[in-house]
Amino acid sequence: MSQIKFEIEQTLGVLSESGKGWTKELNLISWNGREAKYDLRDWDADHEKMGKGVTLTKEELIALRDLLNQAEL
Amino acid sequence: MSQIKFEIEQTLGVLSESGKGWTKELNLISWNGREAKYDLRDWDADHEKMGKGVTLTKEELIALRDLLNQAEL
Numbered sequence: 577m578s579q580i581k582f583e584i585e586q587t588l589g590v591l592s593e594s595g596k597g598w599t600k601e602l603n604l605i606s607w608n609g610r611e612a613k614y615d616l617r618d619w620d621a622d623h624e625k626m627g628k629g630v631t632l633t634k635e636e637l638i639a640l641r642d643l644l645n646q647a648e649l
Numbered sequence: 650m651s652q653i654k655f656e657i658e659q660t661l662g663v664l665s666e667s668g669k670g671w672t673k674e675l676n677l678i679s680w681n682g683r684e685a686k687y688d689l690r691d692w693d694a695d696h697e698k699m700g701k702g703v704t705l706t707k708e709e710l711i712a713l714r715d716l717l718n719q720a721e722l
Contacts, residue, residue, distance in 0.1 A: 588716060589716035589719075589720075591712040592709045592712065602713065616713075628701045628702065628703065629701065630673070632664070632673070633665070634722060636665045637717065637722055639662070639665065640675065640689075640713075641718065643662035643664070643675060644713065644717065649714065
């Protein structure tokens, strides 16, 4: 993972925090200098270690929002 | 990945479809017979191959919904 360059351009929000200080976050991240994408994954407190996650386009995020608003949660 | 048993209990929705037939989906999935969790990841057309993804609790999904409703998308 150390070969991957990334820059967190915006933190949209934190969904949860685990006992060990890891947080599940929705961020706007530029990977290896490319155009930033939305990104949902777990991070350690220093944002140095990351868990597996998914990247999403703006269109996918809008679809997710609409889907969650229709779901019975 | 072949050692992991999973059962897709519910498909909440499809966020997008790639040219190769892979779809990004939000599902409710039971992994290895455990209690089902919400799961956001890419799948091939047969739901046999999966990409990296995130699992979410119901509380995290609600937090995500509220966060997306506040974001300017």
